[in-house]
Each structure stands twice: as structure tokens, then as C-alpha cells.
Amino acid sequence: MNRCLRVLVISANTEKLPDPVFPIGAAYMAAVAAQHGHTVDTLDLCFLDALQPMLAEKIRDTRPEVVGISLRNLDSSAYPQNTSYIDDYKQLVDAVRALTSAPIVLGGAGFTVMPDAIMEYLGADVGVIGEGEMAFPWILQGFANGEPIRSTPEYACRPVNGGVCVSPVTRIKQLDHAGIPLRRRFDMDLYYQRGGALNIQTKRGCYFECVFCSYPLIEGSQVRMRTAQAVVDEIQAVRQEHGVRHWFFVDNIFNMPIRHAKGICEEIAARQLDIEWSGYLNPKFIDDELCDLMARSGCKAIEFGTDSGSATMIGNLKKEFDPDDLRHASALCHKHHLKFCHSLIFGGPGETQQTVTETIDLMDELRPTAVIAMTGIRVLPGTAMVEIALRDGQIDADDNLLYPKFYISPALGDELVARIEAYAHAHSNWIVPGKGIKTNIQVLQKLRARKIKGQLWRLLR
Numbered sequence: 167m168n169r170c171l172r173v174l175v176i177s178a179n180t181e182k183l184p185d186p187v188f189p190i191g192a193a194y195m196a197a198v199a200a201q202h203g204h205t206v207d208t209l210d211l212c213f214l215d216a217l218q219p220m221l222a223e224k225i226r227d228t229r230p231e232v233v234g235i236s237l238r239n240l241d242s243s244a245y246p247q248n249t250s251y252i253d254d255y256k257q258l259v260d261a262v263r264a265l266t267s268a269p270i271v272l273g274g275a276g277f278t279v280m281p282d283a284i285m286e287y288l289g290a291d292v293g294v295i296g297e298g299e300m301a302f303p304w305i306l307q308g309f310a311n312g313e314p315i316r317s318t319p320e321y322a323c324r325p326v327n328g329g330v331c332v333s334p335v336t337r338i339k340q341l342d343h344a345g346i347p348l349r350r351r352f353d354m355d356l357y358y359q360r361g362g363a364l365n366i367q368t369k370r371g372c373y374f375e376c377v378f379c380s381y382p383l384i385e386g387s388q389v390r391m392r393t394a395q396a397v398v399d400e401i402q403a404v405r406q407e408h409g410v411r412h413w414f415f416v417d418n419i420f421n422m423p424i425r426h427a428k429g430i431c432e433e434i435a436a437r438q439l440d441i442e443w444s445g446y447l448n449p450k451f452i453d454d455e456l457c458d459l460m461a462r463s464g465c466k467a468i469e470f471g472t473d474s475g476s477a478t479m480i481g482n483l484k485k486e487f488d489p490d491d492l493r494h495a496s497a498l499c500h501k502h503h504l505k506f507c508h509s510l511i512f513g514g515p516g517e518t519q520q521t522v523t524e525t526i527d528l529m530d531e532l533r534p535t536a537v538i539a540m541t542g543i544r545v546l547p548g549t550a551m552v553e554i555a556l557r558d559g560q561i562d563a564d565d566n567l568l569y570p571k572f573y574i575s576p577a578l579g580d581e582l583v584a585r586i587e588a589y590a591h592a593h594s595n596w597i598v599p600g601k602g603i604k605t606n607i608q609v610l611q612k613l614r615a616r617k618i619k620g621q622l623w624r625l626l627r
């Protein structure tokens with residue numbers, strides 16, 4: 167019989183922009199540890215004024231035998247104004263070490279993006295690359311049995327800085343069997359109040375190969391889907407038990423495959439759940455029927471992962487759509503009265519003043535509710551951007567990229583930021599996180615205090 171452990175799961179994310187986001191990954195880990203019979207407690211750093219004394223109190227009260235830490239973000243990925251969270255994570259790990267001898271297990275999207283550099287810097291005992299539903303209980307069982315964490319046919323383990331990095335050899339195939347997040351172990355009400363929505367996942371994986379993007383590394387390039395029934399059961403339960411009406415689908419791309427997205431909308435509409443929702447969409451996989459279903463199921467705002475409106479740049483970023491897809495998707499949103507925003511990344515390989523003009527002109531033509539403009543690309547290990555940034559002399563070969571480095575097309579340099587900043591000041595629906603334009607935390611908090619829910623960029627036009 168397996169020995170059960172006292173497990174403390176900590177969500178280390180404290181970022182509150184563009185909204186505080188519910189720690190769904192940590193809640194999945196709390197669920198899976200509890201399902202395996204362990205006694206689970208949680209600590210969320212998001213709304214704490216200071217790490218101490220809460221951490222000390224929690225560790226004293228729960229006497230954890232394992233501490234799991236969820237690392238969602240590495241940094242704000244915005245340029246030129248950027249916040250890196252890495253040193254806070256170091257402080258957290260050091261503080262846990264000072265309070266308990268329990269082994270520390272790291273995981274999360276941020277961790278997965280650069281496991282080696284993080285293990286090196288933070289000095290944890292174990293780190294899980296990718297989804298944790300299988301690996302976390304396996305590691306807990308190893309600790310319970312006093313066995314070393316080493317490779318098996320199911321888990322590849324490699325030593326890093328005195329610890330071990332674990333990657334599951336295969337990913338979960340049947341996501342409906344992966345369990346659902348144990349949300350009530352975190353303060354759902356506070357996140358709903360201050361973040362304006364809770365979040366839910368309908369699928370994992372992304373088979374596109376956009377040059378800068380880490381999603382396939384985090385979730386795999388094969389798309390695995392939950393059934394509409396299971397997704398909507400989850401929404402319905404939280405809706406009934408906690409009154410949560412507003413949701414964000416955290417899928418990399420909600421509308422791919424389009425049939426799956428339609429199935430979810432149909433199920434929500436059929437059950438008359440009276441919810442409102444939002445999510446990331448790809449501008450290519452969208453048609454009249456999907457927009458109609460989205461509107462009928464409560465979709466209020468769509469974020470397109472557009473990145474550029476210039477055909478040249480869309481090609482350079484290896485995105486598989488074209489400006490006409492953007493025209494078509496935007497026209498459908500107008501027709502169905504769906505608020506929509508185009509997320510852009512300026513400064514990629516090959517960007518020039520001319521391609522910037524093409525994107526700006528297209529945005530003028532499409533009349534989106536909002537535009538979120540990033541200037542510069544955060545170079546992430548394992549993506550094609552590393553080679554490009556090396557080629558263009560923007561990073562050094564020995565840079566571990568733990569602290570952010572941004573690629574900006576050599577043809578533009580910092581002229582880019584100045585241009586986008588000026589444009590955004592003159593256009594009320596443009597948000598530029600890297601210059602703090604329309605991302606003022608006090609303003610956002612005031613809007614939430616007035617009980618405004620959903621995506622706040624909807625209010626811009």
C-alpha cells in the first residue's frame with residue numbers, strides 16, 4: 167500500500183496584469199495529488215503583501231513532506247518595460263529551504279520553457295517538464311517509498327545541478343481522464359472579483375511552428391481534446407456551486423479543430439448556462455456557423471493571435487494564414503457583434519518600416535475593438551528565434567535566456583518602440599504593455615471594483 171504524504175502546492179505567480187489569472191495549473195496538481203490519497207494544502211502568493219510571514223505559518227501548520235511550486239511566468243515578456251520574476255522565485259525556493267527539509271518539486275509553463283536554466287539557478291530537487299498529472303503522483307510515490315527518482319520506460323530523468331528533471335515519455339492521450347482542477351483550494355472568489363473571469367482548458371497541444379512560440383514545447387505538437395460534455399460539465403458545476411459566469415478558455419487556439427470548438431459552443435448553448443466567455447482564436451479557422459454558435463453560447467470577446475498584418479511578416483513568422491484571413495475573420499466578428507482584438511508582435515525577423523506600415527494600415531481597415539501591440543520578441547530556448555537572434559547578433563551563444571532578451575529586427579532598432587508608442591497615444595484602442603499604455607494597474611483595479619467582468623479591452627471602443 168502506498169504511503170500518503172503531506173503535500174504543499176504553492177502558486178508562485180504574483181503578476182496582476184493584464185489581470186490576476188487563476189492558478190489553474192497548480193489547481194490541477196492539487197487535484198491529482200489529492201486523488202492519489204495525499205493530504206494537500208495550498209498557498210497562493212498572488213494577493214499576499216509579503217512572502218513572510220504567510221509562508222512560515224503555512225509550513226509550520228502543514229509540515230509538508232513535499233513542496234510543489236508552480237512557475238507560470240518567467241517574465242512579462244514585454245519590451246522595453248519588463249518585469250522578470252526569476253529572482254522572486256529564487257527567494258521563494260530559498261525561503262522554503264530555510265523553513266523545511268521537504269524536497270521541492272518545480273513545474274509549470276514557465277519552468278517547462280527552460281527547465282535546465284531554472285534548475286541551475288533555483289536549485290530545486292525535482293522539476294517536471296510539461297504536464298504534471300502523471301509525473302507528479304509518480305514522484306510523490308517515489309518520495310513516499312524512499313526511492314530515488316530515476317528513469318523508467320515512462321519517465322526520462324536527467325540530473326541537473328544536484329536535482330533531477332523529469333519528462334514524461336508520452337503525454338496524456340485521454341484528457342477527459344486527467345481529472346479537473348481542484349479550484350476550491352485557491353481563492354476563486356477573489357480571482358473572479360479581481361481578474362473578472364475564471365479559466366478552463368478544452369484541449370492541449372499546438373501543431374503550428376511559429377518561429378517565436380513555445381506552445382508546442384509546453385503542450386506538445388499533437389492536439390488532444392476533451393469532450394464537449396466533460397468541458398461543459400466542469401463549467402456548469404462551477405457556475406452552479408460558485409456562481410461564476412465569466413470564463414476564459416486557456417487553449418492555445420480555441421477554434422482549432424473548428425469542429426471541436428463548435429461542439430463546445432453547441433453544448434454550452436444547449437444547456438442554457440447563461441455564461442460569458444473569451445479565448446484565443448486563430449483567424450483562419452472561423453466561419454459564419456462558428457461565430458453564430460460563439461455568440462449564442464455567450465462569447466463576448468475574441469483575441470486573435472494575429473502577430474502581424476503584413477503578408478511578408480506573417481510568412482517570416484511562419485504563421486499559416488494571410489491578410490485576407492484577417493479581413494474575413496474581422497468581418498465575421500463585426501457581423502455577429504463579437505468584440506475582438508488583434509494581438510500583434512512588431513519587430514520580428516525582416517520587419518521594416520514598410521511592413522510596420524502594412525500592419526498598421528490593416529488594423530485601421532479592420533476596426534478591431536482593441537489592438538495589443540508588443541514591440542520585440544522575447545527569445546525563448548527551443549524556438550527557431552534562437553538561431554535567428556544568434557545570426558543577427560542579438561544574443562550570445564552562451565546566454566541561457568533566463569533573464570529576457572528581445573529580438574528586434576536590425577532594420578528598426580528602438581525606432582520601432584517610438585513609432586508604436588506614438589501611434590498608440592493617438593489611437594485610443596491600442597494597448598502597448600511594453601510602454602505601460604492602457605495597462606495601468608490602478609485603473610484596471612478600479613474597473614474590477616465596479617464589478618466589470620470579462621476582458622477589459624472590450625471597453626476601449
Ligand code: B12
Nearest residue numbers: 181191234235236239240241273274275294297298365416
Ligand atoms: C491562456 C494564457 C494567458 C491568458 C490567461 C487567461 C486566464 N484567465 O487564465 C492571458 C492572455 C491573460 C495571459 C497573460 C499572460 N501571459 Co500567458 N499564457 C496563456 C497560455 C496560452 C495557457 C496557460 C494555461 O492556463 N495553461 C493551462 C494550464 C492547465 O497549464 P499549466 O498552467 O501549464 O499547468 C500544467 C503544467 O505546466 C504542469 N504544472 C503546472 N504547475 C505545476 C506545479 C508542479 C509542482 C508540477 C509538478 C507541475 C505543474 O501541470 C499542469 C497540468 O498539466 C500559456 C501558454 C501555454 N500553452 O502554456 C501562456 C503563458 C503562460 N503566458 C505567458 C506570459 C509571459 C504571460 C504574461 C506575463 C504576458 C503576456 N504575454 O500577456 C501575462 C501574465 C498574466 C498573469 N497575470 O500571470 C508565458 C509564460 C512564460 C514566459 N515566457 O514567461 C506563456 C507560457 C506563453 C509564452 N510566451 O511562452 N496568458
